[in-house]
Amino acid sequence: MMLDCSLVREDFEVIAREGIAYLDNAASTLKPRQVIEAMASFMRESYANVHRGVHRLSVRASMAYETAHEAVAKFIGADSWEEVVFLRNTTEASQLLVETLVTNGVIGEGDEVVLTEAEHHSILLPWLRALKRVGAKPRILPVNDEGVPEWGLLDEYLGKRTKAVVFAHISNVTGYVTNVREVVKKARSVGALVVLDAAQSIPHMPFNVKELGIDFALFSGHKMLGPTGIGVLWGRADLLRELEPPLGGGGSVRDVVLAGVGVRVEWDDPPWRFEAGTPPIIEAVGLAEAVAYLKRLGMGDVARHEKELTTKALAELSSIDEVEVVGPKDPGRRHGIVSFVVRGHNPDAVGVWLDARKIAVRTGKHCAHPLHHRLGLDGTVRASFYIYNCVDDVERLVSAVREYVARYGRG
Numbered sequence: 158m159m160l161d162c163s164l165v166r167e168d169f170e171v172i173a174r175e176g177i178a179y180l181d182n183a184a185s186t187l188k189p190r191q192v193i194e195a196m197a198s199f200m201r202e203s204y205a206n207v208h209r210g211v212h213r214l215s216v217r218a219s220m221a222y223e224t225a226h227e228a229v230a231k232f233i234g235a236d237s238w239e240e241v242v243f244l245r246n247t248t249e250a251s252q253l254l255v256e257t258l259v260t261n262g263v264i265g266e267g268d269e270v271v272l273t274e275a276e277h278h279s280i281l282l283p284w285l286r287a288l289k290r291v292g293a294k295p296r297i298l299p300v301n302d303e304g305v306p307e308w309g310l311l312d313e314y315l316g317k318r319t320k321a322v323v324f325a326h327i328s329n330v331t332g333y334v335t336n337v338r339e340v341v342k343k344a345r346s347v348g349a350l351v352v353l354d355a356a357q358s359i360p361h362m363p364f365n366v367k368e369l370g371i372d373f374a375l376f377s378g379h380k381m382l383g384p385t386g387i388g389v390l391w392g393r394a395d396l397l398r399e400l401e402p403p404l405g406g407g408g409s410v411r412d413v414v415l416a417g418v419g420v421r422v423e424w425d426d427p428p429w430r431f432e433a434g435t436p437p438i439i440e441a442v443g444l445a446e447a448v449a450y451l452k453r454l455g456m457g458d459v460a461r462h463e464k465e466l467t468t469k470a471l472a473e474l475s476s477i478d479e480v481e482v483v484g485p486k487d488p489g490r491r492h493g494i495v496s497f498v499v500r501g502h503n504p505d506a507v508g509v510w511l512d513a514r515k516i517a518v519r520t521g522k523h524c525a526h527p528l529h530h531r532l533g534l535d536g537t538v539r540a541s542f543y544i545y546n547c548v549d550d551v552e553r554l555v556s557a558v559r560e561y562v563a564r565y566g567r568g
């Protein structure tokens with residue numbers, strides 16, 4: 158069955174009310190009424206803190222919170238909810254993971270980690286700073302002129318000190334889709350862990366952690382119809398069980414004993430030991446509802462629908478002389494995202510022009526400055542698609558860009 162985007166649109170009131178073509182989905186998606194209602198009714202009827210009381214509201218809230226872990230685990234093909242850690246967003250998941258690995262000595266002085274020049278700052282900053290602190294060395298795989306990591310050079314970047322390979326499944330700038338299994342095969346040959354930034358893939362296509370063979374995945378609820386304030390670190394259970402959390406606090410321990418000037422801690426099982434403090438309870442209920450919504454649509458259909466829109470946008474924008482599309486020209490190598498520049502024009506000026514026509518895009522360097530520096534770009538205009546976008550949104554975008562070019566010409 159094909160996804161019916163006009164039917165989907167009915168669940169997103171703001172689209173009709175504003176008459177908007179919302180093409181800023183890589184930054185964050187809109188929220189369907191089902192997610193809004195699930196969160197509101199949970200707050201009205203079942204809200205309390207979790208794992209901290211025997212009273213009925215706390216028990217009900219705890220069950221909803223645990224069920225949300227289970228729903229997310231199933232959605233990504235994980236073995237159990239134990240592997241799903243709820244944090245604030247991809248950025249925090251990235252930070253928590255690297256801090257966990259260095260705190261536990263999995264990565265230490267003299268070790269190496271492979272990253273790419275195309276990564277989002279939410280990967281680059283936590284990882285580069287933590288590696289520097291412990292005297293480990295980042296090996297940064299360069300990108301080519303299309304902005305695609307030179308995966309063909311990976312062997313030269315791997316060695317016996319490589320502890321992890323960290324990269325985006327789908328680039329938030331070029332939309333390039335990395336062949337994860339190929340990278341996993343090579344990383345395994347040197348015994349390195351594989352950390353996948355799945356912020357732009359899990360919301361958009363069928364995804365299975367086991368089939369990919371990765372060790373850790375990171376993603377954000379707000380990019381997949383869920384609320385802000387919840388993100389996920391998925392990790393293999395056998396790894397998580399062996400690791401102490403870098404952050405401690407309420408809800409993360411079984412026991413704490415003051416021992417002289419120190420403290421003896423018995424950590425709770427994963428995922429709780431990594432979720433110190435009151436967690437995103439209401440947000441978890443919203444995310445579970447978002448996952449249920451996407452499952453009803455079917456992720457295969459979601460992916461096919463977006464592919465169709467991306468292919469059309471790529472072809473039509475590329476056919477405009479003054480427009481330069483960033484990333485691979487072959488739609489088969491990318492998904493869901495088309496970034497471009499109108500040569501000689503500031504991307505923000507194009508963004509403002511589009512907004513005046515009720516077309517929402519993102520402009521700027523998309524938290525991937527090193528990639529833009531390498532490509533010699535001072536920013537791009539990014540259109541990114543989701544389930545409520547139909548062909549008319551692509552047509553509106555393309556004709557508005559044509560009008561812009563007709564009016565202002567070559568910069």
Ligand SMILES: Cc1ncc(COP(=O)(O)O)c(C=O)c1O
Binds near residue numbers: 246524
């Ligand atoms: C590929 C990629 N990684 C990480 C992030 C960071 O996500 P968040 O801002 O939700 O932490 C984003 C979102 O902008 C992204 O596109």
